[in-house]
Amino acid sequence: MYPRPIAPTAAAHRTIYVSLVALVLVLWLLPLVAVMLTSIRSFDEVMAGQYWNWPKKFSLIENYTAVFQQTAMFRFFLNSLIITLPSVAGVLVLATLNGFVLSRYRFKGATLVFALFVGGNFLPAQIMMIPVRDLMVKLGLYDTFYALILFHIAFQTGFATLFMRNFISALPDELFQAARSEGASPAQTLWHVVVPLLRPALAALAILTFTFVWNDYFWAIVLTQSDAVKPVTAGLNNLRGEWVSAWNLVAAATILAALPPVTMFFLMQKHFIAGLTIGAVKG
Template structure:
């Protein structure tokens, strides 16, 4: 099921493996490096067609300050935060509650309800475009922050429930038996026993959900229309001109948009890895 480790004595095989990994890494990083270099070029150099060569001049300060002075990127950043942070909190709260109930409380329809949460993850998002848009128009929420918050919270809760249910189900039964013996209510058990033990899982889920919602482009253009509520991913498309595009500024804005999820990952890297590997080793 798992690939066998290459023995140290098989030097040709190990050398070929290292060369293959290096080639894949270069191919994966090449677009990112290109965007970073483009964000440092001058407009004249980009118009001259120098996309892959070394920049003739480094316009780091000029390009990155022009992104905020000449475009509405700051407004789009605020919009993304307004949408992403409540969505992440809503997903964490709902998935923790549903995961706790589905993993620790037996009732008729438990498996069916869990299957619905899991099955929702396999639905292509595109088939829900028209129903969801019509629903938001009917509720008077179209082109508002609330439309995106409600959708992302509902859409991400399916995966998050599967994630949290498995973590909570892996906790020792003795902890819950001891809590019941002490007379703790289900709410007290959740707050004082479950939540402290699943903090690494909550951190990992927060990073994943933040990344999913922040990077969403499809629903940003389906559920919003005006620049006043557009998230940053949809706002990037507005930086393209009708006839001429300042690709150096577009590249600089793209790098700026990628910073928040990357920074969040590195700030919570320890908790993220602990959350993903919790329960992987018995002992």
């Protein structure tokens, strides 16, 4: 099932493997390099079709400043924060509660409830487009922040519940037995015993959920219409002109839009890796 490790004595195989990894890495990074170079080019160079050569004139400050001065990107960034932060908080709270109950308590229908959470992850998002949109219209939430927040919380909670259930299941049973012997209620056990031990899992889940919600484009264009509500992913499309597009500004805005999740990952990388490894040791 897993690839066999390459023996240290197999120099030829190791060389081929390293070469293929380097080739894949270069091919994967090429589009990113092109976007980064375009983001610091002048408008004249972009219009001349110069995308890969070294820029003749660096317009880094001009392009990145113009993104906020000439477009509504600041509004789109603020919209993304308004949508993403409550969504992440809601997913973390619901996933923690669901994971605690499903991992530590046995009740009739628990397997079915857990299967519903897991099964939702296998549904293609596209088949839910019309029902979800119609539901938001009937509720009067279409083209509002609440539509995206509610959808992301509902959609991400399934995977998050699976993640938290596995993590809490890996905690020693002696901790819960000691809490019960001390007379702690389930709520007290969750708050004073479980939650302090969930920091790696919460950090990992927060990064994953933040990235999923922040980078979402499909539901951003399905559930929003006005610029006052659009997140940054949908707002990037507004930078394209009807006849001429300033691709240097589009590239600069794209780099700026990618910075929050990347920064969050590097700041919490240690907790992210710990959360993934600890949470995956027990089903």
